[in-house]
Amino acid sequence: GEDVEQSLFLSVREGDSSVINCTYTDSSSTYLYWYKQEPGAGLQLLTYIFSNMDMKQDQRLTVLLNKKDKHLSLRIADTQTGDSAIYFCAESSTPISGGYNKLIFGAGTRLAVHP
Amino acid sequence: DAGVTQSPTHLIKTRGQQVTLRCSPKSGHDTVSWYQQALGQGPQFIFQYYEEEERQRGNFPDRFSGHQFPNYSSELNVNALLLGDSALYLCASSIRGFGSRQQYFGPGTRLTVT
Numbered sequence: 001g002e003d004v005e006q007s008l009f010l011s012v013r014e015g016d017s018s019v020i021n022c023t024y025t026d027s028s029s030t031y032l033y034w035y036k037q038e039p040g041a042g043l044q045l046l047t048y049i050f051s052n053m054d055m056k057q058d059q060r061l062t063v064l065l066n067k068k069d070k071h072l073s074l075r076i077a078d079t080q081t082g083d084s085a086i087y088f089c090a091e092s093s094t095p096i097s098g099g100y101n102k103l104i105f106g107a108g109t110r111l112a113v114h115p
Numbered sequence: 116d117a118g119v120t121q122s123p124t125h126l127i128k129t130r131g132q133q134v135t136l137r138c139s140p141k142s143g144h145d146t147v148s149w150y151q152q153a154l155g156q157g158p159q160f161i162f163q164y165y166e167e168e169e170r171q172r173g174n175f176p177d178r179f180s181g182h183q184f185p186n187y188s189s190e191l192n193v194n195a196l197l198l199g200d201s202a203l204y205l206c207a208s209s210i211r212g213f214g215s216r217q218q219y220f221g222p223g224t225r226l227t228v229t
Binding site for chain 2 (some may be wrong): 004031035041042043044045048054088090092101102104105106107108
């Protein structure tokens with residue numbers, strides 16, 4: 001079946017790096033995503049990675065994918081108070097040729113950044 | 116360029132009533148998906164519309180139905196509301212087809228059933 005799991009809470013000091021982890025079960029996943037949700041708001045797409053990639057870097061964000069262990073991580077460098085939010089990992093098994101991309105989400109990791 | 120918009124922002128309904136939520140996709144997007152996010156949980160996929168037809172459906176009862184219009188906007192209807200339907204309902208839009216895998220979410224409609 002399809003399942004995505006995340007740790008529920010992470011607390012870091014401002015300026016440090018944050019690492020949020022996620023595991024998934026669907027071996028046919030083709031895309032994996034990280035979304036950010038601030039209080040009372042919708043979801044903001046941060047980044048996504050194709051399943052044949054090991055790493056993707058986008059400014060302060062680094063995504064690492066271990067397909068063998070079905071493990072995904074998001075590293076935020078130089079974490080700021082504005083990064084405090086809930087971070088959701090999601091997977092999709094959209095065919096490479098295109099199609100309908102249903103997202104399966106984890107329960108979210110609440111990141112708290114303190115001075 | 117307007118992003119995904121949803122209306123209303125908040126809604127309070129009584130158990131047994133019916134509700135309609137609305138979504139306008141991001142400009143250039145042709146596919147609309149709906150998700151239900153209960154408090155403290157991740158979003159759960161309800162269904163997805165493309166070319167005015169339901170293309171995929173999650174594990175939700177028939178009380179949940181939808182529609183997509185020729186201008187790609189969409190409605191989510193929920194009949195016979197239950198207390199457990201209280202949640203944030205999120206609409207996401209995307210482009211079907213090769214090369215685009217990004218779903219953009221609206222701010223959501225918070226539904227409270229009393």
